[in-house]
Amino acid sequence: MESGDGFRALDEKSVVEYIKSAPALTARLGGGQLDGVEIREVGDGNLNFVYIVLGPAGSFVLKQALPYIRCVGESWPMTKERAYFEALALKEHGRLCPDHVPEVYHFDRSMSVIGMRYLEPPHIILRKGLIAGIEYPLLAEHMSEYMAKTLFFTSLLYHSTAEHRRAVAEFCGNLELCRLTEQVVFSDPYRVSHFNRWTSPYLDRDAEAVREDDALKIEVAGLKSMFCERAQALIHGDLHTGSIMVTSDSTQVIDPEFAFYGPMGFDIGAFLGNLILAYFSQDGHANEGNDRKAYKQWILRTIVETWDLFQKKFISLWDEHKDGKGEAYLISIYNKPELWISLQQKYLKDLFHDALGFGAAKMIRRIVGIAHVEDFESIADASKRASCERNALNCAKRLLKERRQFETVGQVISVIQEIQP
Amino acid sequence: MESGDGFRALDEKSVVEYIKSAPALTARLGGGQLDGVEIREVGDGNLNFVYIVLGPAGSFVLKQALPYIRCVGESWPMTKERAYFEALALKEHGRLCPDHVPEVYHFDRSMSVIGMRYLEPPHIILRKGLIAGIEYPLLAEHMSEYMAKTLFFTSLLYHSTAEHRRAVAEFCGNLELCRLTEQVVFSDPYRVSHFNRWTSPYLDRDAEAVREDDALKIEVAGLKSMFCERAQALIHGDLHTGSIMVTSDSTQVIDPEFAFYGPMGFDIGAFLGNLILAYFSQDGHANEGNDRKAYKQWILRTIVETWDLFQKKFISLWDEHKDGKGEAYLISIYNKPELWISLQQKYLKDLFHDALGFGAAKMIRRIVGIAHVEDFESIADASKRASCERNALNCAKRLLKERRQFETVGQVISVIQEIQP
Numbered sequence: 001m002e003s004g005d006g007f008r009a010l011d012e013k014s015v016v017e018y019i020k021s022a023p024a025l026t027a028r029l030g031g032g033q034l035d036g037v038e039i040r041e042v043g044d045g046n047l048n049f050v051y052i053v054l055g056p057a058g059s060f061v062l063k064q065a066l067p068y069i070r071c072v073g074e075s076w077p078m079t080k081e082r083a084y085f086e087a088l089a090l091k092e093h094g095r096l097c098p099d100h101v102p103e104v105y106h107f108d109r110s111m112s113v114i115g116m117r118y119l120e121p122p123h124i125i126l127r128k129g130l131i132a133g134i135e136y137p138l139l140a141e142h143m144s145e146y147m148a149k150t151l152f153f154t155s156l157l158y159h160s161t162a163e164h165r166r167a168v169a170e171f172c173g174n175l176e177l178c179r180l181t182e183q184v185v186f187s188d189p190y191r192v193s194h195f196n197r198w199t200s201p202y203l204d205r206d207a208e209a210v211r212e213d214d215a216l217k218i219e220v221a222g223l224k225s226m227f228c229e230r231a232q233a234l235i236h237g238d239l240h241t242g243s244i245m246v247t248s249d250s251t252q253v254i255d256p257e258f259a260f261y262g263p264m265g266f267d268i269g270a271f272l273g274n275l276i277l278a279y280f281s282q283d284g285h286a287n288e289g290n291d292r293k294a295y296k297q298w299i300l301r302t303i304v305e306t307w308d309l310f311q312k313k314f315i316s317l318w319d320e321h322k323d324g325k326g327e328a329y330l331i332s333i334y335n336k337p338e339l340w341i342s343l344q345q346k347y348l349k350d351l352f353h354d355a356l357g358f359g360a361a362k363m364i365r366r367i368v369g370i371a372h373v374e375d376f377e378s379i380a381d382a383s384k385r386a387s388c389e390r391n392a393l394n395c396a397k398r399l400l401k402e403r404r405q406f407e408t409v410g411q412v413i414s415v416i417q418e419i420q421p
Numbered sequence: 422m423e424s425g426d427g428f429r430a431l432d433e434k435s436v437v438e439y440i441k442s443a444p445a446l447t448a449r450l451g452g453g454q455l456d457g458v459e460i461r462e463v464g465d466g467n468l469n470f471v472y473i474v475l476g477p478a479g480s481f482v483l484k485q486a487l488p489y490i491r492c493v494g495e496s497w498p499m500t501k502e503r504a505y506f507e508a509l510a511l512k513e514h515g516r517l518c519p520d521h522v523p524e525v526y527h528f529d530r531s532m533s534v535i536g537m538r539y540l541e542p543p544h545i546i547l548r549k550g551l552i553a554g555i556e557y558p559l560l561a562e563h564m565s566e567y568m569a570k571t572l573f574f575t576s577l578l579y580h581s582t583a584e585h586r587r588a589v590a591e592f593c594g595n596l597e598l599c600r601l602t603e604q605v606v607f608s609d610p611y612r613v614s615h616f617n618r619w620t621s622p623y624l625d626r627d628a629e630a631v632r633e634d635d636a637l638k639i640e641v642a643g644l645k646s647m648f649c650e651r652a653q654a655l656i657h658g659d660l661h662t663g664s665i666m667v668t669s670d671s672t673q674v675i676d677p678e679f680a681f682y683g684p685m686g687f688d689i690g691a692f693l694g695n696l697i698l699a700y701f702s703q704d705g706h707a708n709e710g711n712d713r714k715a716y717k718q719w720i721l722r723t724i725v726e727t728w729d730l731f732q733k734k735f736i737s738l739w740d741e742h743k744d745g746k747g748e749a750y751l752i753s754i755y756n757k758p759e760l761w762i763s764l765q766q767k768y769l770k771d772l773f774h775d776a777l778g779f780g781a782a783k784m785i786r787r788i789v790g791i792a793h794v795e796d797f798e799s800i801a802d803a804s805k806r807a808s809c810e811r812n813a814l815n816c817a818k819r820l821l822k823e824r825r826q827f828e829t830v831g832q833v834i835s836v837i838q839e840i841q842p
C-alpha cells in the first residue's frame with residue numbers, strides 16, 4: 001500500500017528495510033547490519049501499529065499511525081498526522097520532564113512513524129498492574145511530577161503570551177483527534193448513539209438515566225465548551241491508566257497523540273478518574289485469597305497523594321518562576337505575600353474543580369460510551385461487573401454535578417467511600 | 422521610506438501614485454484619471470494613518486498601518502501585520518453583518534493598506550455624539566444586531582469544532598495587538614507604571630486604592646486569563662464608542678485591528694462599559710441650557726435595550742441554527758424544550774457576567790491607565806472631571822467584584838443610579 005504522499009503502511013517484513021534506511025534507528029542497534037535483530041508487532045494498539053525492535057546492542061519501539069483507527073478498522077478514518085502531534089508532544093513533554101517521558105529517537109512525518117525508547121520489562125501498562133492488585137509506591141510522586149512540570153511549563157504562568165499563542169496555533173492542527181474526544185467523551189454518552197454500549201440488561205436503566213439527567217447534561221455542556229475553547233496548557237489529552245507504563249520504580253507516560261492546548265483539568269481528571277474506576281473495579285477482582293480491601297485503600301491514598309503532591313509541586317514551580325516571562329499573573333501586581341497566596345489558592349481550587357468535572361466525565365464515558373476499560377471488562381460475571389460499574393457511575397455523577405462544593409481531596413475520598421457495594 | 426519587504430510609508434503625495442496602481446481603487450473613482458480627486462489625511466488616528474479620498478464619481482478611505490503606534494511614535498513599535506487581521510475581521514464581520522460593517526474594496530498586505538468605504542457625513546464617531554448629547558434611537562437595535570451576528574456566527578454554536586480551530590489558529594497570529602490589550606487593560610492600571618495617568622491630584626488616592634484592592638486584583642487575574650486562553654468567538658477586540666460611526670439611522674463598526682478569537686464578553690463589555698463612562702461624564706457637560714438629565718436617562722435606556730435585544734437576537738439565531746453544524750450543544754443531547762431553554766439561560770447568564778467584568782475593567786483603565794476617553798478629557802474643570810471619573814471608577818469596581826450577583830441588566834442600572842454626584 002503506497003499513497004502519493006510518500007506514505008506506505010509497514011508490516012513486519014518491510015519494517016526491516018525501513019529501519020535500514022534510517023541512520024538514527026540503525027545507530028540504536030549498533031550499526032548497519034540487522035543480524036540477530038528481533039521484530040515483533042505488539043498487536044494491542046487501539047489506534048496504531050507498534051513494533052518492538054530488539055537487537056543484541058540496543059532496542060527501540062517503532063510506532064506507525066495509519067489513516068484509520070486500528071481497533072475499529074478502515075471504516076473510521078483518522079488522520080495519520082496524529083503521529084506528528086504525538087512526536088511534538090513527546091519531545092516537548094520529554095524536554096520538560098525527561099524522567100517520565102520516553103525519549104524520541106526518530107520521527108518521519110511522511111510515513112507517520114515515530115522511533116522511541118523501548119520500555120523494557122518489567123514495565124507494564126499501569127491499568128494491568130491495577131487489575132493485578134500491584135501497589136506502585138512511587139506512582140503519586142511520579143505522576144504529580146509529570147503533571148506539574150508538563151502543565152506548568154506550557155501555561156501562561158511560565159510562557160509569555162506571544163510564545164503561548166504561537167504554540168496554541170500549532171496544536172490547533174490536531175483538530176481531528178480533539179473531535180474524537182468531543183464526540184466520545186462529551187456527546188455520545190448523553191444521547192442515543194449506536195456507538196454506545198454498557199453491561200446490558202443490568203445497566204439499561206442507568207444508561208437511560210444518564211441521558212435523562214438534565215442537571216448532569218448542563219454541567220457537561222460547560223465542560224465540553226471548556227475543552228473546545230480554553231487553551232490553558234499543552235495537555236496529553238488521553239492521560240488514563242492505559243497511557244502509563246510502570247515498574248516499581250519507573251513511571252513513563254506514552255501515547256500523547258491527543259495532545260493540544262486545552263484545560264489542565266482534563267489531564268489531571270483523566271488520571272484521577274481512572275484511579276477511581278480502578279477502585280470501583282476491585283470488588284470484581286476480589287477472591288478468597290485477596291479481598292482487595294487493603295489495595296482499595298492504597299488506591300485512595302494514591303489519589304490523595306497525587307493531588308496533594310501535584311499542588312505542592314505546581315505552586316513550588318510557580319514561586320520559583322514568579323519573576324520569569326510568564327505573563328498571566330505579574331508579581332508587580334500581586335505584590336504582597338498574602339495576595340500572592342490567595343491568587344494561587346484560587347487558581348488551584350478552580351483547577352481542582354475542573355479536574356473533578358473532567359475526571360467524572362471520563363469515568364461516565366467508560367461505562368456507557370463506546371470505549372470501555374479492562375478494569376471492568378475483565379470481570380467475567382456480568383452481574384458483578386454491572387454492580388461495580390454502577391457504583392463508579394453514581395460516584396462520577398455526583399462528583400460532576402457537585403464538584404464546586406469540594407474544598408479538599410479528602411472530601412472526594414469520603415464520597416467514594418460512601419458508595420458501598 | 423522603503424523597506425526590503427515592499428513596504429513604504431505613504432504620504433498625501435505618494436498616495437496618489439498608489440491609488441493609480443490599484444485597479445479596485447481607481448474603479449471606485451470612476452476610472453484611471455484622478456482629476457478633481459481630493460485626498461486628505463484625517464490626522465486623528467490613534468494607531469494608523471487614514472486618508473479620505475473623494476472624487477466626483479466616488480470615494481473611499483485608505484488606511485495604512487505603520488510599524489509603530491502613531492499616537493506614541495516610533496518609540497512604541499507595533500507590527501504593521503495588524504492591517505492583515507483588521508482586513509480579515511472586516512471582511513468576516515462584514516459578511517456576517519453587512520449593514521453595520523463598512524465594505525472593504527482593497528487590501529495590500531505588503532503595504533499594510535486597506536481601501537474601504539468612506540463613511541460620509543453626517544457620520545461621526547459615536548463618542549463625539551455622546552459628548553454632544555445626541556440621541557441615537559437605533560443605536561441599541563443596531564449594536565445588538567452587530568454583536569449577536571458577529572459573535573454567534575463565529576462561535577461553536579454555529580461553527581463545527583474543525584472550522585473553529587482553523588480560524589482560531591489564524592488569528593493567534595495577531596498576538597502583538599493582544600499583548601497591547603493585556604498590558605494596558607489588565608496589567609498597568611493595577612501596578613505602578615509610568616504609562617499610567619489620572620486627574621491628579623484629585624484622583625491620587627483613588628488610583629492608589631485600585632492598586633491596593635486585593636479582591637479587585639484577584640478578579641482581574643481571572644479576566645486576564647480568560648482573555649488570553651478562551652477562544653469563544655471572533656471578537657472585534659476594541660469595541661468602544663470611538664470604534665463606531667453613527668448618524669441618526671446608520672451605525673458602522675470600524676477599526677477591528679485587535680480582532681482575535683477571544684471571550685465574547687470582552688466586546689459586549691467594551692460597548693456597555695463605554696456607555697456607562699459616557700453616562701458618568703454627562704454631569705461634566707451639563708450647563709444652564711441643558712442639565713443632561715434626560716440624556717442620561719436615554720443612555721441608561723440604551724444600555725438596557727442593547728443587552729435585552731442582544732439576548733433576544735442571539736437566542737433567536739441559536740434556535741434558528743440549532744440543527745446546523747454548530748457542535749457545542751447538540752440538539753440530540755439537549756432534546757427537551759425546558760432543557761434547551763435552561764442551557765441557553767445559563768449560557769447568557771455566564772456571558773452577562775463576563776461582559777460586566779470586562780466592561781468594568783475597560784472603564785477602570787480609561788480612568789487610571791494610559792489611554793483616556795474624550796468623554797472625560799473634554800471636561801475642562803479638573804475638579805469636576807475628577808468627580809465624574811471617581812463616580813465611574815467606583816461603579817466599575819463594584820460591577821467587577823460583584824458581577825456574579827447580577828441577574829438582570831436592570832440591577833446594573835440600579836447600581837449606576839445609586840452613585841450620585
